[in-house]
Amino acid sequence: MKSTVVTGIGELTTNDPGLGVLTDAALVLEGERVAWVGPARLAPVADTEVDVAGRAVLPGWVDSHTHLVFAGDRTAEFEARMAGKPYRAGGIAVTVQATRQATDTQLAANLARHVSEAIRQGTTCLETKTGYGLNVADEARSARIAAQVADEVTYLGAHLVPPGEQAESYVDSVCGEMLDAVLPSVRWADVFCEDGAFDEEQSERVLRAAEAKGLGLRVHGNQLGYGPGVRLAVRHGAASVDHCTYLTDDDVDALAASDTVATLLPACDLSTRQPLAPARRLLDAGATVALASNANPGSSYTTSMAFCVATAVLQMGLTVREAVWAATAGGARALRRDTGDGAVGALRVGARADVHVLDAPSATHLAYRPGVPLTWAVWRRGRRVV
Ligand code: NIG
Numbered sequence: 001m002k003s004t005v006v007t008g009i010g011e012l013t014t015n016d017p018g019l020g021v022l023t024d025a026a027l028v029l030e031g032e033r034v035a036w037v038g039p040a041r042l043a044p045v046a047d048t049e050v051d052v053a054g055r056a057v058l059p060g061w062v063d064s065h066t067h068l069v070f071a072g073d074r075t076a077e078f079e080a081r082m083a084g085k086p087y088r089a090g091g092i093a094v095t096v097q098a099t100r101q102a103t104d105t106q107l108a109a110n111l112a113r114h115v116s117e118a119i120r121q122g123t124t125c126l127e128t129k130t131g132y133g134l135n136v137a138d139e140a141r142s143a144r145i146a147a148q149v150a151d152e153v154t155y156l157g158a159h160l161v162p163p164g165e166q167a168e169s170y171v172d173s174v175c176g177e178m179l180d181a182v183l184p185s186v187r188w189a190d191v192f193c194e195d196g197a198f199d200e201e202q203s204e205r206v207l208r209a210a211e212a213k214g215l216g217l218r219v220h221g222n223q224l225g226y227g228p229g230v231r232l233a234v235r236h237g238a239a240s241v242d243h244c245t246y247l248t249d250d251d252v253d254a255l256a257a258s259d260t261v262a263t264l265l266p267a268c269d270l271s272t273r274q275p276l277a278p279a280r281r282l283l284d285a286g287a288t289v290a291l292a293s294n295a296n297p298g299s300s301y302t303t304s305m306a307f308c309v310a311t312a313v314l315q316m317g318l319t320v321r322e323a324v325w326a327a328t329a330g331g332a333r334a335l336r337r338d339t340g341d342g343a344v345g346a347l348r349v350g351a352r353a354d355v356h357v358l359d360a361p362s363a364t365h366l367a368y369r370p371g372v373p374l375t376w377a378v379w380r381r382g383r384r385v386v
Contacts, residue, residue, distance in 0.1 A: 062331030066209025072098025131156030
């Protein structure tokens with residue numbers, strides 16, 4: 001197996017509690033794994049050496065929430081929103097129509113283009129969802145196309161009741177025929193539990209059906225107002241509840257007492273003119289927080305995890321360390337990929353060799369220099385991709 005030693009690391013964020021943040025460090029990658037981490041003076045010899053000349057190194061971003069199997073564009077909706085029109089779940093139907101009309105090749109190419117855009121910015125592990133097909137055939141092909149590219153695929157047949165359909169019969173399909181059709185391609189199921197999408201009872205049916213088929217659970221909740229999403233997610237032991245923009249004290253306490261990660265999507269909060277999610281309250285209460293891009297054509301059309309980190313620091317009261325952890329190890333926890341051989345979101349022996357080198361001496365520059373493209377090099381599964 002080929003090995004690479006990365007030397008001259010000015011600041012190495014490992015996300016390993018035993019190693020912490022190292023200065024003057026080195027890292028050895030062997031095959032798809034990290035083989036050694038430690039002080040530069042003790043670094044072993046490897047087949048290749050890459051000297052990063054004092055730059056900062058961190059685990060690749062783990063983007064645990066995207067919706068990238070889509071076609072079409074919603075610029076007009078965005079412009080209307082910036083002119084004062086509120087964001088509504090109903091906009092999803094516009095993308096559903098465009099997605100159904102696209103060929104498999106067009107959908108796969110659009111997905112690949114966005115994934116490659118994410119990788120160029122340091123994302124090395126990415127989840128994506130169905131949810132713009134909303135019938136058996138289109139959800140199944142969305143899942144198939146996603147599984148060819150994404151690290152994790154989530155079934156979101158319960159994204160919206162398609163216009164003209166009855167909610168109860170649509171939920172029957174989501175829990176029955178549609179679920180069976182996507183099953184070979186997905187690990188997770190999700191439901192958009194919100195006014196204008198699915199109510200608590202309908203959401204519960206979806207989660208129960210998915211659980212019975214052995215899928216892990218995720219929930220979109222508390223995005224556009226207070227509601228039952230967070231408590232539903234916690235009650236069902238979901239790996240993550242995503243958005244969490246409107247939280248009561250009971251919601252925060254429930255998350256803090258659970259294993260459910262609160263995945264915050266600051267780019268979405270900004271793009272939909274919602275308040276920013278209460279990240280500081282969650283962390284102070286003891287909840288686990290992840291940051292993700294929510295890349296999608298409606299509510300958050302960005303793949304930039306660096307933007308999310310900068311926003312979390314500049315606007316949400318997180319320290320740089322907390323924000324970087326949430327966008328790497330937090331995402332890994334939300335996807336239950338944070339432990340064992342090949343874990344992501346950390347740089348320790350045995351972890352996946354997913355490495356992000358910044359063209360900066362410290363991770364602080366992610367917030368200190370917001371909007372500046374700081375990605376200098378990326379290894380994904382031990383292969384240099386940037
Ligand atoms: O996470 N909340 C629901 N789904 C997406 C929005 C999708 C869209 O507007 O197209 C989200 O924000």
